[in-house]
Amino acid sequence: MDRRTGLPRSSEGAPVTGASIRALGLTKVYGSGASAFHALGPIDLDIKPGEFVSIIGPSGCGKSTTMLLVTGLEPMSEGVVEIDGEPLTRPISEIGIVFQDHLLLEFRTAIKNVMLQQEIRGLDRQALRTRADELFQRLGLKGAENRYPWQLSGGMRQRVSIARALVHDPSMLLMDEPFGALDAITRTQIRHDLEMLWLETRKTVLFITHSIEEAVGLSDRVLVMSKSPGTIVEEIVIDLPRPRPAHLGEYPEFSRYQERIYAIFEKLGVYKF
Template identity: 80%
Template structure:
């Protein structure tokens, strides 16, 4: 089991392109994720969530500001990390197990140890028996579970997840959220989790960072003080409704939601 790594983000900005075609996509934003903490970023489409993840992973050049991992400035793509992208991005010509074992091949890790870890993750993620299936033979939920296994198999200290459950139905999302929470409780990796879902953010996080429309800023930081593991039906906690209300209110104040309360 690896300990989590800490993330520190200061004055982070991203502009794509230059001149007349420049798109100011993000920031400036500041935030921290402590080692072993589960933090969600929630915000409207286009506010810069995926951009934030790519900058933290070292996969896109930073326009201004800085990212530090465990106190060291980020200067190259992170390697001690597992990433789940917005789309599952499995290789269609590899089986489920073949996709997960990519990490072992690319990182030249011990094959037997990685196979054992893969087997454990397949079992914990409800994928037992699916090892030899190709992505097109898996449901959307199973594909997403395979991509989570691929992000975890090399035991990274940090997990970056970009809308990992975005394409899934509500029933599958609830189950996979719970499975991820249990895995996280056992491993305590540092997680930066990106979502559009208020339920998911509150259901999983120690802290939720709420972003404004693009170029996104962090407008509020909400610590979520609910016992774990959290129930399937979050509404069982009266405090849940209070947190959800707070986030809806922020979005409404930002003009992201326009509800016509006084309509007859």
């Protein structure tokens, strides 16, 4: 167990390097007066360093907004956010973000897309190139360094996006539907690759998804959100051994977690059978 978090260390014994995220009364309202739109909250979050937490909920409930609020990339209407115990007063830069769209620059090769972090942040070029090479190896991208995005498959482009998000060694990784545009086989492989990287580095991960399978398959905890304005209606601790197999159906517990989330959504009127 890691003394700092009470969470198990990875099989390699890697120490936790992620930051804690705490939010109280987090709320987002767009506009004012009669035209105001209450999009989110209030919600509370308490994510421990090195924890992998997924947020799942119906479209438009505020999942992505929550991610932006806790990083300061979107101003909150009400509430308080603390990162490692310090109040959030400005956008934080020591994060990595992966979106559903890979957002790679088409005129840069795969490795130059990843090394963009070095150029923007003014970091040591050799150190980041060494780290980039390691990530390309770990993510199955070896040999693709000098290919342009249009020369890569959808799965490879998303792997490059993940490498770009991690190369500068951030304390938090924010992922917004990162596998949503991928086929089922590719999603399974990248899910496995992501879990193995997380076990080795123990970054704090906030993972936004519509997929119950992804949420249960990757997470320490799953936070289930209601329809808009989104609130957290249930927290589910996922007690499954790691690393988790490609075929999660091997665990009867996995089906029970899935059924529990489906039942919550049915009760909320998200699913109507």
